[in-house]
Amino acid sequence: MIFRNLTGPKRTLAQTLSVVFVMGSLAWASVPLYDMFCKVTGYGGTTNTADAGSDVVLNETIKVRFDGSLERGMPWSFKPMQREMTIRLGETGLAFYEAHNPTDRPVAGSASYNVAPFDAGNYFVKIDCFCFEQQVLQPGETVQMPVSFYVDPEILEDRDAKHTPQITLSYTFYEIDLPEEQAALVIADE
Numbered sequence: 001m002i003f004r005n006l007t008g009p010k011r012t013l014a015q016t017l018s019v020v021f022v023m024g025s026l027a028w029a030s031v032p033l034y035d036m037f038c039k040v041t042g043y044g045g046t047t048n049t050a051d052a053g054s055d056v057v058l059n060e061t062i063k064v065r066f067d068g069s070l071e072r073g074m075p076w077s078f079k080p081m082q083r084e085m086t087i088r089l090g091e092t093g094l095a096f097y098e099a100h101n102p103t104d105r106p107v108a109g110s111a112s113y114n115v116a117p118f119d120a121g122n123y124f125v126k127i128d129c130f131c132f133e134q135q136v137l138q139p140g141e142t143v144q145m146p147v148s149f150y151v152d153p154e155i156l157e158d159r160d161a162k163h164t165p166q167i168t169l170s171y172t173f174y175e176i177d178l179p180e181e182q183a184a185l186v187i188a189d190e
Contacts, residue, residue, distance in 0.1 A: 054090035054125070054150045061086050062151050063166035068097055071174035075103045076137065078173050081144065084166075089153040092127065096144045097171065101137035108136045109173045116168045123155035124167055134176060 064087060066080035081096040101107050111131040115121040130145035137143060147169070156162045 054092070054152065056153050057088055057090035058153050058156075060089050060153075060156070062089060062155075062164065064093060064095075064149075064151070065166055065168040066095055066097070067168055067170040069170070069172045071172055074109065074173055074175045075107055076101050076109060076173060078171075087151065089151050089155065092148055092150050094146060094148050095169075096146050097130070098142065098144050099135065099137060099173065100142040101139060104139045106136055106138050106178060108134055108176045108178045110134050110176045111171045111173045113169065113171045116170065117161075117164060119158065119161040120151075120155065120164045120167045123152040123158070123161060124169065125150050125152055131171060134179070135173075136178065 063084055065084045066082060068078045068080050070076060070078055077100045079098055081098055085093060085095065087093045113131050115124045127148040129147045135145070151167065155164065
């Protein structure tokens with residue numbers, strides 16, 4: 001055991017600091033690890049991706065709602081430009097989210113996402129999305145970021161998902177380290 005040569009208060013302090021270190025490490029890594037877990041397993045309404053729209057467009061429609069949030073401590077403002085849209089199954093939809101950096105420093109962010117209900121996640125297909133890349137916003141910068149998608153008509157073949165009246169696409173932005181070249185510019189300016 002690591003602490004066998006320590007006694008009394010020194011041992012207790014060392015054990016307490018070890019627990020704090022492990023818990024802090026787990027908290028720091030939780031968002032990226034959860035995002036990776038969802039992408040690998042499909043858990044949490046993780047979507048599919050495609051290079052182009054669907055070949056099949058049906059007359060049946062579905063409502064798509066949009067949601068945006070920020071991880072605690074992320075200094076940006078972030079919101080969908082539209083709250084919802086109705087599209088036909090297989091039809092390509094285009095939605096926009098807006099992010100603003102109100103700080104006096106560049107801030108890098110990355111978005112994790114999910115789809116609810118979870119059963120619909122396999123049928124919500126993203127063609128192009130800002131969540132595939134890190135975003136760096138300069139001080140005071142505002143950007144509109146697109147996401148193009150469709151709902152796969154095969155949703156009608158899934159006994160659990162076929163009665164889904166609406167799908168909610170949610171993004172959460174969290175702060176990440178600036179890319180090396182951006183960080184070097186910030187250090188040079190100081």
